[in-house]
Amino acid sequence: MAFVSTSTDFVTWTAPRLAVEGDYRDAEAARGAGGLEAQVYGMPVYPYEGVYLALPWMFTITDAGANGAGGGPIVPQLATSRDQDLLRWSRPARDPILPLGDQGAWDDSMIFTSSTLQTTASTVSVYYGGFNVDHGGGPGQSARIGLATWRRDGFVSLRNAGDEPGTVTTKPVTYTGSALHLNTDVFAGGSVKLEVLNASGTVVATSDPVTGDQLDTTLTWASGVSLASLAGQQVRFRFTVDGADLYSYWIA
Incomplete structure (x- = not known):
């Protein structure tokens, strides 16, 4: 005990x-x-x-x-x-x-x-x-x-190594900061993508795919609003993991 x-x-x-x-x-x-x-x-x-x-x-x-x-x-x-x-x-x-x-x-x-x-x-x-x-x-x-x-942050991971991508959605959080960072190790041919959902569940931003072994990568955005405009709002993050270990994410 x-x-x-x-x-x-x-x-x-x-x-x-x-x-x-x-x-x-x-x-x-x-x-x-x-x-x-x-x-x-x-x-x-x-x-x-x-x-x-x-x-x-x-x-x-x-x-x-x-x-x-x-x-x-x-x-x-x-x-x-x-x-x-x-x-x-x-x-x-x-x-x-x-x-x-x-x-x-x-x-x-x-x-x-x-x-x-x-x-x-x-x-x-x-x-x-x-x-x-x-x-x-x-x-x-x-x-x-x-x-x-x-x-760093490598104690556990969300891993998807199957034939189909897997998704996971976070609980609502109040968005602060201006950039999203990932710690992930993506296998050959795989990727990790992130969607930002507003309080009603609508996708308001979609990231470019992340590949390779990335200890600290700043996401770039394929479409959607400026993340700075979401400051103070309730959002959720939906990760699509395809052949990768996702260790952590953070906002800075």
Whole structure:
């Protein structure tokens, strides 16, 4: 389980409140892998681009362990939140964000991530501790420190690699700024396009197709109104993704 306690002076703290715990999906995944149950062993939290990211350490209990503390692997997953109280979290994807190493590797049994992220204009990195035995312990235990690096915003993506383009429409947002940016990696022959819809659902602007591996590309517009004229209005964005990973978009 992961609890939240906050302080404004690092002396007086609020009572801990439950934020994240293992649920039925975690239990089903654990049993499907031959385990008994799954628990959130710990969860470092990171402010990132106006939201909160977290890497819950998922402990799959498989047996009593050599020392009676419970045996099984621990791997980090991904959680996100827009809740300033850090109590409401979303975990739509349950795959390890940082998988264990191959059997026999120094990090093939447990991974614990650090409490900070390192960011550059093109990458996000996190240091982690890896162990060659699981939580139950055992002979020959050793640990080392590693560094995992993703492209900026590259933790997850909206991917379409099928025969037909896929579309996704955002919730209504109040438009501010003058330019739309994308972080996307488009496969050969694919593209990403964006339509801007007004409050009534009418398309008011259509972008030119984006191709290639673009960490930060500013959209150009094939037709429609000037985006600056939409300032203060409620709009939605409809992406058409054809053979691409769409990582993020933002307005500047």
